[in-house]
Amino acid sequence: MANAQTFMIDYPKSPEELQEYLKNGLSQKEAAKRLEQFGPNQLKEKKKKSTFQLFLDQFKDFMITILVIAAVFSGIAGEWSDTIIILVIVVLNAIMGFVQEYRAEKAMESLKKMSEVQSQVIRGGKNQVLPSRDLVPGDLVLCEAGNMIPADIQLLEENAIKVDESSLTGESVPVEKEASKDIKNPEAIDSNVHLFKGTLQTNGRGMGVILATGMNTQLGKIADLLQEKRPNTPLQIRMEKFGKTISLFILLICLVIFGMGILRGEDPIPLMLVSVSLAVAAIPEALPALITIALSLGAARLAKKETLIRKLPAVESLGSITFICTDKTGTLTKNQMKVVRKEASQDSLPEGNVPLQLAMALNHDIQSNEEGNFMGEATELALVEHIVEDLGQKEYEQIQEKYPRVGELPFDSERKRMSTFHQFGDQVLVICKGATETILDVLEKDISSEEIIKMSDQWASEGERVLAFAGKLIPSLPAEKEWENLEKDLSFWGLAGMIDPPREEAKIAIQECKTAGIQPVMITGDHPETAKTIAEQVGILEEGRLSISGSELRELADEDFEKQIEKISVYARVSPDQKLRIVKTLQSKGQFVAMTGDGVNDAPSLRASTIGVAMGITGTDVSKEAAHMILLDDNFATIVRAIREGRRIFDNIRKFIKYIMTCNGAEILTITLAPFLGMPMPLLPIHILWINLVTDGIPALALAKEKAESNIMKRPPRPPKQSLFSDGVGIHILWVGTLMAAVTLFTQYWAIRNDWHWQTMVFSVLAFSQLGHVMAVRSDRDFLFKQGLFSNLPLILAVLGMIALQILVIYVPVFNKLFHTEALNLPELLICGGMGLVVFHAVEMEKLVKKWRRKS
DSSP, X not given: OOSHXXXXXXXXXXXXXXXXXXXXXXXXXHHHHHHHHHOOSOOOOOOOOOHHHHHHHGGGOHHHHHHHHHHHHHHHTTOHHHHHHXXXXXXXXXXXXXXXXXXXXXXXXXXXXXXXXXXXXXXXXXXXXXXXXXXXXXXXXXXXXXXXXXXXXXXXXXXXXXEEOHHHHOOOSOEEOOOOSSOOOTTOTTOSSEEOTTOEEEEEEEEEEEEEOGGGSHHHHTGGGGOOOOOOOHHHHHHHHHHHHHHHHHHHHHHHHHHHHHHTTOOHHHHHHHHHHHHHXXXXXXXXXXXXXXXXXXXXXXXXXXXXXXXXXXXXXXXGXXXXXXXXXXXXXXXXXXXXXXXXXXXXXXXXXXXXXXXXXXXXXXXXXXXXXXXXXXXXXXXXXHHHHHHOHHHHHHHHHHSOEEEEEOOOTTTOEEEEEEEETTEEXXXXXXXXXXXXXXXXXXXOOHXXXXXXXXXXXXXXXXXXXXXXXXXXXXXXXXXXXXXXXXXXXXXXXXXXXXXXXXHHHHHHHHHTTOEEEEEESSOHHHHHHHHHHHTSSXXXXXXXXXXXXXXXXXXXXXXXXXXXXXXXXXXXXXXXXXXXXXXXXXXXXXXXXXXXXXXXXXXXXXXXXXXXXXXXXXXXXXXXXXXXXXXXXXXXXXHHHHHHHHHHHHHHHHHHHHXXXXXXXXXXXXXXXXXXXXXXXXXXXXXXXXXXXXXXXXXXXXXXXXXXXXXXXXXXXXXXXXXXXXXXXXXHHHHHHHHHHHHHHHHHHTTOOHHHHXXXXXXXHHHHHHHHTTXXXXXXXXXXXXXXXXXXXXXXXXXXXXXXXXXXXHHHHHHTOOOOOHHHHHHHHHHHHHHHHHHHHHHHHHHHHHHO
């Protein structure tokens, strides 16, 4: 970027060329040429692992290394078939791990692509919205409050622009910017005419030219410092700690088994292989990976349901939400504003202009796209569409040309109004638009507000959003620093009433929330009467629940607010700092809050909430950056669907933990207790490893596909710090693991007494028991046949596939030699099948007992 040609090409030299350039921007052909020359507007990411490297990483696990060493010792001892089988199982394990990790990585990459920033540019004389990666040096970018700056830009035009540059400088106070058409090299990050990639525009609007993209930007210089490893979620951290603790315990048991065998005079090499194989099979080293995969794939599924997860912990937090604080417009309503009535004052303007018509035609930020369709915020869109319907497209365009905008005071959440200034002959027309009470504050003192308030309140009580308009003519436009003084002594020009009907699905979703123990709360900037009417229509405001305005909230002491907050369902005319107060007060009461937001000033409350929810359609880049998840359709019902999906994901994680830990416990007990009961070692190392591969891995992952429990939205939210082993999971692991081991050991005793093929039977009973168990733990409350046998097809296919493989190992001569098995006769096979079903029926009976307890 030290070379001027790196960041700017052929900047217009004459005023005429500059004027043409500012009107048309780059041509499509020139933009394509520059994209090829400078490359995409992206920062280089840390070099990703290749597919082959990802596969090789599967062999770095400590237990796999131990297993390979054991295979080598087995070969030295002359057991070549064992060596080959162990190595084959190691490779199969690696393939399974690789496939799972690869899918999770691809899922996260897909989510990242979906969250790319879009930018508004002028190309070929037309306004276009493009992915920021397609921007090139020389592009003209329109800069709006709330947007992330997509590249290093020099401002050519600006109005009250402030930028949060803390990501570059660490300075938390937004920096004021100014415009200059004299192009300067953006080497100094303290420049007041440049906007830098990755910073956030908090105020104002303007237009600038891109000087540098991608790695040539100031952000590109420090890109290597920005490469952060994705942090683990709280659940992953807990499971890693648990995994280490249980691993030490299992290693201790394996050492005891090895020591006992040596004392009994057994051959140390086979004994070592059994101990190592048991450690590999029983240590749940795959649990953290399985949880990561479940969360990543869950996030990918949520994206298909219009919910984009930006921070992975949000997936596991969804099931804990107790309060949803939601905006009204577009979230609970359709965001299809329509002006249904207006009331104009008797004032007039020169040249026969009607003030209210001029105000509606001029005071807005609506743009036209390439097809000539209007684009912009729903409220302003309704005003423009109404005035075009009234006056006609031609007259509307003539007004735009005749009275050009020469300045503005953009809307902000403190003033709650927007003012624009237009050339009106040799005078300047001031137009102010906003909420009725904020416009009343800037009217001439002799104007009676009683009738205005009465009419506005009446319209609001009928569910309408009411905007007031005022203005005046002034001789000339003062210096910019004095513009705020223009918002006073205005004439009242009229009111416009709009309706935005509630979404039908919002009513259903709110009822579902209440059934699930979640309290929906409406927080809006609208009039209190409008807010109450809509809240009653969708079912948020019911008897016994309270409604409060921002002014009333301001007067409420913290102590009194804490007492009332859990009863308040509607907040109207609230400011962003009050939204933050609401979040923090709810959290102080032990509540877990999802908060929606779309504006720049919503960022603090989005960050502070348990789950910050940004709007995908109307949301600013600032709000999306602060949020944990983004609603791609801005629909309240989507939040509820996401909570439902979050609960399902967490339930399924608990199910495969329950399944894996039970199976591992059964294997440990079987091998540990057999010698104490005077029986030979029940399983060979090959058998243990096979069971670990066949029954633990594939069925466990298929459990992540399990559908939601029938009561998933009829139970209260889950406490976020609740142990994975609560609600009977730990007890289930203990008693079912013990039962599985008892069934296996009983089979061994019975088979030895009857001189059957006892070891093959023990091997098969343990495998079939685990497959029966996985079918039973598909639901914590519903019997298998009530769920539907084929409702989780991947799991059914996995179980049938595993049974088929087990039959092959029993009956195919080649596998008999490799796995040291013997062909079972029909009675022996039927006994194995019957014994394998004992655990399944026992777990189904457990559900029946729980059902009786719930009823009693």
